[in-house]
Amino acid sequence: MDSKDKYINLELQKILDQYITNEKYQEFKPVLDEIFQRRAFEFDFSLDRMTQDLKNFTTNVDKIEMVPSEEFEKRYGGSENTLGLFDIKGKKIALNIGLIEKDSKVLINKFLGDPAFDVEFVKNQIGQMILKALTHEAYHAMSDKDRLMYYNKYNIKSGIYLDEVFVESATTRTTTPKREMSILQGYEKTNGYEDITFTTSMLAYALGASQKEVISKGLNNYKELFQFFSSKFSSSSLSNFIEIIDSFNMNIDGYLKSSQTDKEGRRELIKNIYQDLFEINNLNVEQDDREVSLEYLGEIFYRDKKIKDITAESLRFLLSVEQISEDDAIGILKNLEKPGLQMDNQLLDMFEIYQRKISPDSKEYGYAKTGRLRDIVAYGDNSESFQDYLNTSNEERLQNLLRVTQNDPERKFFKYITKVKKDDFEQNVEWNNDVNKTLFEIYQQNKTKENRNVSFDDNDSDSR
Numbered sequence: 001m002d003s004k005d006k007y008i009n010l011e012l013q014k015i016l017d018q019y020i021t022n023e024k025y026q027e028f029k030p031v032l033d034e035i036f037q038r039r040a041f042e043f044d045f046s047l048d049r050m051t052q053d054l055k056n057f058t059t060n061v062d063k064i065e066m067v068p069s070e071e072f073e074k075r076y077g078g079s080e081n082t083l084g085l086f087d088i089k090g091k092k093i094a095l096n097i098g099l100i101e102k103d104s105k106v107l108i109n110k111f112l113g114d115p116a117f118d119v120e121f122v123k124n125q126i127g128q129m130i131l132k133a134l135t136h137e138a139y140h141a142m143s144d145k146d147r148l149m150y151y152n153k154y155n156i157k158s159g160i161y162l163d164e165v166f167v168e169s170a171t172t173r174t175t176t177p178k179r180e181m182s183i184l185q186g187y188e189k190t191n192g193y194e195d196i197t198f199t200t201s202m203l204a205y206a207l208g209a210s211q212k213e214v215i216s217k218g219l220n221n222y223k224e225l226f227q228f229f230s231s232k233f234s235s236s237s238l239s240n241f242i243e244i245i246d247s248f249n250m251n252i253d254g255y256l257k258s259s260q261t262d263k264e265g266r267r268e269l270i271k272n273i274y275q276d277l278f279e280i281n282n283l284n285v286e287q288d289d290r291e292v293s294l295e296y297l298g299e300i301f302y303r304d305k306k307i308k309d310i311t312a313e314s315l316r317f318l319l320s321v322e323q324i325s326e327d328d329a330i331g332i333l334k335n336l337e338k339p340g341l342q343m344d345n346q347l348l349d350m351f352e353i354y355q356r357k358i359s360p361d362s363k364e365y366g367y368a369k370t371g372r373l374r375d376i377v378a379y380g381d382n383s384e385s386f387q388d389y390l391n392t393s394n395e396e397r398l399q400n401l402l403r404v405t406q407n408d409p410e411r412k413f414f415k416y417i418t419k420v421k422k423d424d425f426e427q428n429v430e431w432n433n434d435v436n437k438t439l440f441e442i443y444q445q446n447k448t449k450e451n452r453n454v455s456f457d458d459n460d461s462d463s464r
Helices: 010-019 022-043 047-060 069-076 097-111 119-141 149-153 160-175 180-184 198-207 211-218 222-231 235-257 263-287 294-320 326-335 337-356 363-369 373-377 394-406 412-424 434-449
Strands: 063-067 084-087 092-096
Touching (some): 010 022, 010 047, 022 047, 022 063, 022 160, 022 211, 022 434, 047 119, 063 069, 063 434, 084 119, 092 097, 092 119, 097 119, 160 198, 160 211, 180 412, 198 211, 198 263, 211 222, 222 235, 235 263, 263 294, 263 326, 263 337, 263 363, 294 326, 294 337, 294 394, 337 363, 337 373
Parallel strands (some): 063 092
Antiparallel strands (some): 084 092
């Protein structure tokens, strides 16, 4: 079996043929089939789940069309810089021909001068660009109408823009091959909302999950998402988490709604977003009652490391697109020193618990979970027995931990990061690029209908 056929579910295809008909969606049917097949495969969704997604989509979307920029703006209210949108009232997904054409010329200029790339490669790149826009809008159309119900239940103010971040991250997973090297920076960059989508991976690490797990729970309705959140927190700490996730949502909303020219406001919001994510991680570790083992220590170690990797990489990106200044970046890092140090101390204090086999019922155990073991042993009756610990720096303690992991034949310490690598950074199938060709052809046909420019095959590249 060809790699690109491994993700095709024949039972799902039968259901697709019932809902996604040629009569209704015409030339876009094979494209929609591919979008649904990839979604089911990537997120391990059941046939029942996919049937519900299909019902939502076919209820919400009667037509997909490519329209000129003027019509796109006048009829749908989309801006000239918007590639696609989902018109829920009109039950349509509209794609902006003018912007597709503009972005296509950028791709042509980028690749056609390079002998390593041929015309077919460039066509494929243009088709993939359109696929990303269509997938994003299709994912919106698959959502339950009451998806924000749980925000109301918990009196959380919003969540609309977090939805954009989730959908764009999911779109990247199902339109762009993953790269194993991206695990070094902790996340895969997206094409849209690229200055804020790092938060999906960072939130996953803060919860001890993979991005795949978090996104799969948040793609349809937030009841499922909040059930997942609740599983990560005890009943006594859930209210604290709700308070932080409320802040996180408000800051995401504020950041994405704010004007690009409001640099000062956006900088404060992005600083708050980092702070919220660090606090979610600290709270999750503090209240976690799992046994402290090498496997658990490995999870905490890699969660901490990847959160800090993402912080560094995303700040570099924000600097490169001039969303923040060097002084802003330094200020953000300074603001994260305290929660970052708490992350270090939580890991190393729990390593002390592991080595000394300290009982979960002890006061030392409780302080260690918050990263404050030194506070209690430095002035307590047990300071003598902990003297070597008090005289050991964090750097030495970390090296001791890493030495212990080397003697673990079962490599339990690496179990969490191995799962994350498999879920988020390994591409196990080859996506079928025929769908890109189909979309390129649809685009060319629509462009010709509107009497815009000559076709790509008629030397469109000369327009550069």
